[in-house]
Amino acid sequence: MKNRELAHILLVHPPVTSPAAPPWVLANAAGKLSGTGICLEQYDANLDFFLNHFLTSENLTGLMGVIEKRKMQGGYKEVDTYTASLLANLATNHGHWESKIAAVGRSLKILGTEDFYRPGLCMTALKEINDLLALGSLAFYPSRIRWNGFSNPAVRDWTEVGAFLEDQETNPFLSLCQGRLAHRIAHPGLGLLILTVCAPDQLPAALTVARFTKKLRSDLHVALLGHDMLLKDAADYVDSLLPETDLSRLFELVDRLGGSSALEQSAVPDFTGLPLKDYLAPAVVLPFRALSDSRSGLIPPSIFLTILKEQVHDTGADGFLIEDDRLTPAYMAEMAARMAGEQPFFCLGLTCPLDDTAGPENMAAARQAGLRLIQWHDPAGLLEHLTKSLWDVSRAEVWNHVVIPAGPESTLVRGLIRFVGSNPNIAHSWVRRPPHRRLSENKIFFSKIKEGENYNH
Template structure:
């Protein structure tokens, strides 16, 4: 039986995502030989970022302008809203493409070679890539494309809006690109089961566009959608029947056993009630197969990246994602719903993880690893570090951690010696009152002590902060800003910090008890049958509008002090830069 697993646009082009390699490894271990994984995100960028493709887009934009001008000359012509802006964008593209298209191949080569480590060339190359994508995507104005994202005027939180986007050849950037470059090879492979991983809202329209194109040409293929986005929309899927016209099923939570059983049923009796974690339609009703299944991480194989085009990613070396655990061991942060992506917290044994790292490092010729856990427990970090040191492997790694008291100088020192280059922390705020209200379970003095410890041993760090948590005042937000702009942090190699504006996310603890957080009300946005968040009104602290202004101010202050490249642009690029600058390259 042929299975095709797809990772759609848009996602960061620096490294592969872990979902498909994890599923592929499990299916192959279970005897499913004919499984192919494709990162259409990076494949598409490789197609677009060529002089030839730019030239083709140039000609199509010229033709579109001619048609527009012919229509403008017709009697009784009335300009549609936005027509002038659209024409200006197309004219700008025609003027710009001939020069910029000559730079695009060189930019790609730079990002994939040692030229990557020349910061000026790195920044110039990323700017060229994004400028090219932005300019050629004016063909679909007002839609736009960057290396990291796509933007359309259709809301991804409304099934009605999504369906308008799926068939709109004028504005859906992906429709003709898929038809021209990807659909033929997908249909030629003749899969019986296609799995599409949608892990970010930026992948919803691109992923569903591809699903519909495949379904329109082959009704027999079973299309299933997996990933964290629709795991958060289980209740919504009960009410949105229309999605099942282009998708046969959704796999929520974890997908290894689900996909294996689904493949068996698609190839056999089609008794879908036997497939764990599946949502599907049967007898005009939506079925949800519960209780939901959680994988035993210690029975899962090492991820398998075979088939992914590792040389196409925009980096000179592979930074491979691995997981030491699934779920969040803390699970109490008031603003967070990430813990809902997994049913419970589980660890992979350290010896198995070390085996994963060794196998992957040898097979794919890289020392670079990114632990993608929500946060790696300190004891797990100690065991991994000890194992790496005992084996004397030249591994360079980074991962997400919490500000735990157990993260002392001894632990940090051992981690650094084992190859830890950088740690990623969710600081959120440096004001203790706000931290306590967030239920972060951390103390400001511990935060300072741990970051000082990182500086002492030579581990870089990244800080996430949140602006506008309910009841937060401007003074408290500025307290956090002052903390992250400390000179010793700014002067430390590899330091990065990204602020986000507070958004009230579906199923986060704060939604269960709004009054505790000084909220007058919370409201679901109208027309969003696939909504992932809420509007809210505050009784005290910054209003949403004031928080937005403070957020913009914080961004401006950080931008003055921190160059976004490479550390704020890409975690994995930053890992490569830190290691390179220490003169410890892998051979």
């Protein structure tokens, strides 16, 4: 299945998302395709972009030359305050930036080793990496590459997308296509390219790859796979749009390639084709999303436990981050009951709306099932009830990470900010983020401005 000589389907996860964890959408698609008889290859272009393409001393040194050339040609005449400050810093501290570039490998290594758990080293490494991403982005101004995102405010609507896709000066993904992807696309046995998109900031790179591929191989079928509302305006750039909630179109494409159209609807994600040890985290932590079809309800905890054990066996995973709001501390407590005193050999993290349902009994049992982290979002209810929930979680020795919506502050939000700011022993970490827009409201994603957004590992 992983034989390069037999690959018929290439699954690509494009930049830009965090390189700290393997992509769920890619692995989920691979799992669904596992029973078709078609050979496939998984390629995390996002991870490759960070590790082997952009954040290398050779590339960053070359980009310093590009920046100097653009500056001499007057390419930075009317820039924003942040960019002007960065350019001035580069001009006056050139040697300092050269030292940062020379140490980029060490900074990346810290995030993938036990040094990650040393706060001073970890935060310094993250700052160095973010600084170098900002520096490298200057070469593609006004494009901006971040740890977990991409923006280009000059591309305001879909009429301007086409020019961006082929603009060597502002598109940082063209060189990735030329240097890291072209040989994969040129493989004569390749019959289908699927680009998996799970976040708006991946669309610029995904469409760049699609345009590059069609120019290189006009005969190759190119598809985008993701949320239907995320992809709906991209139909002119690919051959097929494949909603992740309805795989019937994917079945049809596989059938054309000569494989079985009976895809594994109940198959679990297949992470085995990804370089799990290379992600910028000190342990292999796999993401998990929907644990069942929303129409059929949540799978029983006993089955979920079996799935996790199988994943650990297949991948050597140390833990899982569950991105499914239906899996609550109460569900985890029920899973603990199914374990009958068995000690978990993996850790779990949950993402949950912040409410008053945690409870000390549920939390004590949930920790026995391996729960070590809860990422809270969308706080709702009475402040005193929410702070009690955070207390209950902290007493169970589970890490509280609180995501507080940015924007206009309600009485609840103001009170919650005061509480988390003054109680680091309870709210162990917290961040403010803009509320997620409904996908139907996203007309174009390239111009997202994220100034002030916190960087998170």
